[in-house]
Amino acid sequence: MEQKPSILIDRLAQEFHKHFGHPPDFIVSAPGRVNLIGEHTDYNDGFVFPVAIDKYLHIAARKRSDDQVHLHALDMNEACTFNLGTIEDAKTPPWGNYLRGVAHFLQEQVLRKSGHTLNGISAVIAGNVPISAGLSSSAALEVASALAFLGVCGLEIANTGINSNSEIELIQLPPMELAALCQRAENEFAGVNCGIMDQSISLLGKADHALFLDCRSLEYKQIPLNLTDILLVICNTNVKRELASSEYNKRRAECEKGVEILQQWMPTITSLRDVTLADFKKYEAELPQITQKRCRYVVEENTRVQSAIDALAAKEINTFGKLMNASHTGLRDAYEVSCDELNILTDIAQSIDGVIGARMTGAGFGGCTVNLVYQDAVEELQDRVMKEYPRRTGIEPDIYICNVGDGARIKWNSYG
Ligand code: GLA
Numbered sequence: 001m002e003q004k005p006s007i008l009i010d011r012l013a014q015e016f017h018k019h020f021g022h023p024p025d026f027i028v029s030a031p032g033r034v035n036l037i038g039e040h041t042d043y044n045d046g047f048v049f050p051v052a053i054d055k056y057l058h059i060a061a062r063k064r065s066d067d068q069v070h071l072h073a074l075d076m077n078e079a080c081t082f083n084l085g086t087i088e089d090a091k092t093p094p095w096g097n098y099l100r101g102v103a104h105f106l107q108e109q110v111l112r113k114s115g116h117t118l119n120g121i122s123a124v125i126a127g128n129v130p131i132s133a134g135l136s137s138s139a140a141l142e143v144a145s146a147l148a149f150l151g152v153c154g155l156e157i158a159n160t161g162i163n164s165n166s167e168i169e170l171i172q173l174p175p176m177e178l179a180a181l182c183q184r185a186e187n188e189f190a191g192v193n194c195g196i197m198d199q200s201i202s203l204l205g206k207a208d209h210a211l212f213l214d215c216r217s218l219e220y221k222q223i224p225l226n227l228t229d230i231l232l233v234i235c236n237t238n239v240k241r242e243l244a245s246s247e248y249n250k251r252r253a254e255c256e257k258g259v260e261i262l263q264q265w266m267p268t269i270t271s272l273r274d275v276t277l278a279d280f281k282k283y284e285a286e287l288p289q290i291t292q293k294r295c296r297y298v299v300e301e302n303t304r305v306q307s308a309i310d311a312l313a314a315k316e317i318n319t320f321g322k323l324m325n326a327s328h329t330g331l332r333d334a335y336e337v338s339c340d341e342l343n344i345l346t347d348i349a350q351s352i353d354g355v356i357g358a359r360m361t362g363a364g365f366g367g368c369t370v371n372l373v374y375q376d377a378v379e380e381l382q383d384r385v386m387k388e389y390p391r392r393t394g395i396e397p398d399i400y401i402c403n404v405g406d407g408a409r410i411k412w413n414s415y416g
Contacts, residue, residue: 008128009058009411012074016060016124019072024060024124026151026165030144030408031056032129033136033201034234034361034370036210037320037327038305040335042195044255044298045216045273047305050197051225051232052205054405057127057140063152064120071099074126084118094190098138099145101185106149109181110173119152130398133236134244134367138190139198142182143408151410162203165412175203176218193249194363205407212309216273223312225404229375230317230356235349235385236398237341239366247337248363251294258295261287272298297334301327317356321372324357325350337364344392345369348384352377 009027016024031052038048064070067084073095080096087104091097107118125144129137147162155171156162157178179199186192186199200220201211209222255272262269265283269275272295280299284292304323311319328346332338342360346369349358354377361370373381382399389397 008126012058012060012124012126015072015074015126016062016122019124020062020070020122022062025062026060026148026410026412028059028061028144028147028151028408028410029056030140030147030202031205031405032140033198033205034232034368034402035197035201036361036370036372037308037324037359038197038301039327039331039359039361040251040337040363041273041298041301041305042197042213042215043193043252044302045271046298046302048197048213048215049210049223049305049308050201050205050213051210051404052201052407053129053135053232053234053400053402055127055129055135055400055402056405057125057129057137057144059123059125059144059148061121061123061148061152064122066120067118068120069099069103070120070122071096072124074124075131084120095138095141097189098141098185101189102142102145102182103149104189105181105184106146110171110177111153114171116153116155118149121148121152123148130236130400132240132367133238134241134362134364135234136198136202136362138186138192139182139194139202142185143179143199143202146178146182147408147410156410162408162410165410168412176200176220179203180218192245193252201407203407205405207406208404210404212305216271223309225312226315227372227404231373231375231378232402232404233371233373233378233381234361234400234402235345235369235371235389236400237339237345237366237368237393238395238397239339239341241363241366244363244365244367247365251335251337254291254294255298258287258291261291262295273302275299277303293334293336297330300330317372321355321357324359324370324372328359331360331364335364339365341366341389341393341395342369344389345385345397348388349373349381352380352384355381 035050071080157173182199206222213220308323346358349355354374356372358371
């Protein structure tokens with residue numbers, strides 16, 4: 001049985017006290033995410049449309065008087081210690097590298113410039129974002145740790161809803177710069193060549209809104225979803241995403257190869273974002289078959305995101321749902337990042353009246369599907385998934401009915 005967020009936070013504060021002999025100074029909470037549409041477009045400079053879910057990674061933290069980082073991950077019962085003077089990568093436990101990377105780039109890119117230095121930290125980490133499920137538990141860890149490191153330096157970032165302590169110094173750091181820093185930590189310290197979507201939404205999520213993000217200009221807009229009588233249902237295949245990282249990098253390389261070839265006819269393009277569907281059709285025959293499929297998917301997905309935004313503005317939720325379904329078809333057949341289990345879950349969902357749209361979400365090869373479902377169809381979806389999915393796959397699924405939650409937040413001084 002899952003714990004309520006407030007119970008989890010109380011437990012975290014108690015565990016901190018037990019572990020370090022003091023209460024924490026603050027607790028940071030950063031959410032996981034699902035992407036409604038715009039998959040594998042972020043690293044092609046394209047558009048994404050994710051939401052933060054009300055599942056959070058929490059870090060209880062307290063400033064230390066030395067330059068040590070002492071971390072304890074409750075759910076894994078693992079500890080990690082390092083010294084801020086000698087941050088190096090590729091150490092165990094693997095989750096420690098996210099924090100090493102974030103600390104390193106905060107120091108290099110932000111603190112040094114503003115005349116601050118990183119401070120040692122004691123922290124206890126716990127959360128309810130399922131791990132390795134494609135719901136961005138690692139981005140949540142990066143974002144929460146960035147805010148925790150800033151917090152123990154006596155800093156919060158200005159002009160966001162994150163701040164809660166009027167006595168603390170506000171640093172002028174655009175949130176997208178912090179998201180890019182977290183992404184860099186994942187790229188360079190965890191070896192995952194991800195785009196910027198997950199970190200952005202964990203930082204910038206807003207309850208009942210989705211984030212329309214242009215991954216080239218990094219401009220964004222929080223768009224109201226108005227989901228009255230519609231629920232966000234996430235189905236977890238519980239398939240570990242073993243191929244995710246090698247195939248992810250292969251897809252990136254295919255897209256880059258496509259751009260390189262297309263540049264012979266369109267010399268000004270620098271990414272697939274610059275290619276319209278009409279131009280793509282003119283030159284697609286010049287591309288090797290696999291490259292052609294991958295690139296067509298990306299070009300089409302970018303247009304789908306824009307159509308989805310228009311559909312939402314026009315209150316045409318069924319059109320939005322059809323675009324989600326089409327996105328899944330593209331990911332399955334052209335981009336080839338889905339898997340049998342994800343396809344079974346989307347097939348079940350799409351066959352139910354009252355499911356508006358259903359698709360895989362995240363990198364693929366396992367993980368979760370995202371479904372927009374009218375309230376009165378949720379029970380049927382749950383029943384059918386719980387019966388048919390194990391029969392067809394031999395695996396028990398998990399289903400989470402989520403609210404669209406807020407991005408990262410800090411709560412100070414109430415844990416004594
Ligand atoms: C993972 C990456 C994101 C994005 C998605 C696919 O979640 O971390 O940057 O590329 O896959 O859309």
